[in-house]
Amino acid sequence: DMKVTQMPRYLIKRMGENVLLECGQDMSHETMYWYRQDPGLGLQLIYISYDVDSNSEGDIPKGYRVSRKKREHFSLILDSAKTNQTSVYFCASRGCSDYTFGSGTRLLVI
Amino acid sequence: QQQVRQSPQSLTVWEGETAILNCSYEDSTFNYFPWYQQFPGEGPALLISIRSVSDKKEDGRFTIFFNKREKKLSLHITDSQPGDSATYFCAAPGYQNFYFGKGTSLTVIP
Numbered sequence: 001d002m003k004v005t006q007m008p009r010y011l012i013k014r015m016g017e018n019v020l021l022e023c024g025q026d027m028s029h030e031t032m033y034w035y036r037q038d039p040g041l042g043l044q045l046i047y048i049s050y051d052v053d054s055n056s057e058g059d060i061p062k063g064y065r066v067s068r069k070k071r072e073h074f075s076l077i078l079d080s081a082k083t084n085q086t087s088v089y090f091c092a093s094r095g096c097s098d099y100t101f102g103s104g105t106r107l108l109v110i
Numbered sequence: 111q112q113q114v115r116q117s118p119q120s121l122t123v124w125e126g127e128t129a130i131l132n133c134s135y136e137d138s139t140f141n142y143f144p145w146y147q148q149f150p151g152e153g154p155a156l157l158i159s160i161r162s163v164s165d166k167k168e169d170g171r172f173t174i175f176f177n178k179r180e181k182k183l184s185l186h187i188t189d190s191q192p193g194d195s196a197t198y199f200c201a202a203p204g205y206q207n208f209y210f211g212k213g214t215s216l217t218v219i220p
Contacts, residue, residue: 004153041212042212056206097144104153
């Protein structure tokens with residue numbers, strides 16, 4: 001069963017703390033993405049990964065970094081989280097044509 | 111620059127009615143248009159897609175109509191059900207990633 005798994009589902013962090021969001025896929029897809037979703041703004045692209053250690057900034061990369069050391073695993077890191085990074089974060093992988101999304105991580109930064 | 115636009119932002123219909131969701135795009139090189147459906151608390155999931163060689167794609171109660179000349183698509187949901195209440199995203203493939211519209215939030219009232 002094709003699946004993208006995100007951990008954790010919910011996370012509360014204090015401003016200034018480091019945050020690690022994890023994503024795994026079981027489809028051996030080369031390309032993976034991180035998006036954030038905020039009300040009225042749709043899906044905003046943070047980072048793209050084309051394969052292991054091959055990453056590219058998306059539209060809103062400021063304040064984020066990523067790590068991909070294995071094809072099946074893609075991490076999003078927030079160094080010193082800010083309140084405006086409160087959002088729902090989605091990871092996706094891309095097969096031949098379409099995306100498979102994870103269920104999201106709901107991050108609250110207080 | 112917004113490549114894909116959706117309207118209306120939100121739509122409410124009665125059970126049994128036809129819901130019509132609109133999408134327009136700018137880049138005439140786009141040739142594939144998936145629609146994603148997102149339920150609250152979940153990630154988007156592929157619902158139906160169309161290639162630009164076709165002007166209509168049907169899957170059960172869901173139909174995409176495509177007007178290549180006007181660069182417009184519409185998703186028709188016939189006999190709408192309360193379970194169809196969700197946010198619907200139109201997308202088009204760019205070089206690196208899909209361009210997503212901001213979505214239409216559909217509410218179906220029983």
